[in-house]
Amino acid sequence: MDKAAFVVLIIVTALLGGGIIYFHIISNTPAEDLMGVDSNNNGVRDDVEDYINSKFSKPEEGEALMQYAKRLQLQMASYQNPEESNRLRVSSDDSYIDCAEYIFGQDRAFDLTDEINEVVINTPSRQRAYDQFNRNLTGGVFGLGEEPSISDCEFYNDLIDDWKLYRNEEYGFEFKYPELGLNPAEINQVGSMIEVKYWSEQLDEHSLVYTISITENEQGLDLFNWYTTNIDPERIVYKNLNIDIIRLKSGAEMYKINTKTKPIPNEYLDKYGPIDALAYIMTPDERFVLTISGNQETGLSDKDLDLIVSTLKFIK
Numbered sequence: 001m002d003k004a005a006f007v008v009l010i011i012v013t014a015l016l017g018g019g020i021i022y023f024h025i026i027s028n029t030p031a032e033d034l035m036g037v038d039s040n041n042n043g044v045r046d047d048v049e050d051y052i053n054s055k056f057s058k059p060e061e062g063e064a065l066m067q068y069a070k071r072l073q074l075q076m077a078s079y080q081n082p083e084e085s086n087r088l089r090v091s092s093d094d095s096y097i098d099c100a101e102y103i104f105g106q107d108r109a110f111d112l113t114d115e116i117n118e119v120v121i122n123t124p125s126r127q128r129a130y131d132q133f134n135r136n137l138t139g140g141v142f143g144l145g146e147e148p149s150i151s152d153c154e155f156y157n158d159l160i161d162d163w164k165l166y167r168n169e170e171y172g173f174e175f176k177y178p179e180l181g182l183n184p185a186e187i188n189q190v191g192s193m194i195e196v197k198y199w200s201e202q203l204d205e206h207s208l209v210y211t212i213s214i215t216e217n218e219q220g221l222d223l224f225n226w227y228t229t230n231i232d233p234e235r236i237v238y239k240n241l242n243i244d245i246i247r248l249k250s251g252a253e254m255y256k257i258n259t260k261t262k263p264i265p266n267e268y269l270d271k272y273g274p275i276d277a278l279a280y281i282m283t284p285d286e287r288f289v290l291t292i293s294g295n296q297e298t299g300l301s302d303k304d305l306d307l308i309v310s311t312l313k314f315i316k
Helices: 031-035 044-055 058-076 081-088 094-105 106-120 126-137 156-160 224-229 264-274 301-309
Strands: 008-014 022-027 164-169 173-177 186-190 192-198 206-214 240-249 253-258 277-282 288-294
Touching: 031 058, 031 126, 044 058, 044 106, 058 081, 058 094, 058 106, 058 126, 081 126, 094 106, 156 301, 173 301, 206 301, 224 253, 224 277, 224 288, 253 301, 277 301, 288 301
Parallel strands: none
Antiparallel strands: 008 022, 164 173, 186 192, 192 206, 206 288, 240 253, 253 277, 277 288
16 A cells, blocks of 8 residues: 555644644545445445445335435545535535435434445544545535425436426416326316326226316415315314425425325225325415325325426416
């Protein structure tokens, strides 16, 4: 090994007014040693990639943690460049954290990213480099990021790459939708209701998958007050379901039924039928509320709903 690899740089920092001297010892380990072996050049060390692949069989889970690990390695490698360190950590580029939170939920994402930290930063020189990266951020101002969504994940663009665009000039919004099979989807507007239908081989016709209903916000209420006014508080959907309150990147606010952490009671299912995907979205100008609803019986999963909402844009 080159003798330079053993050279130790001692940075002496005096604490003003205290007379105390701290010694930060940073090995000048070459960058390639910090990054390790990356046989397929995807930005993640082979040992880290092997670890993730061995523990997570679901592709989206593995890809979310690969995205996190890749950014972590770049942060670690930037320890000699404070400007690059800050560029890698600005709040507008927190998608590597937000993707993990979207896929796993906040609590589990916190535990799993801690686990990946230990796998990536697994030697003294890597730990020192990462510590220096964090010291480079001293004095930086970082704002709050957007609500985590599926669009924070690097694999997102692959999912919607060939989707078609639906644009509604009357109500001022557009969204993308997938084409499934050889028969194009049908989108029909009936009054203030938009029906999205896909071809059913079993029925030999187009079948309703989900609807988008538009309700005028005549009283000019915000979404919370509109929701509590228009959704009957005696209904089980109001009282017994978790509601995620999400600020979309478009500026709109969304209330989304969360059935992952609190399943729909049988009493509701017996009375109203299955609703596995349901969201209320207030337009940024608070003129309308869009209600997107569907269920697994018609083919709209919770993930499908997230993808559709992520493509939603409001136009003037």
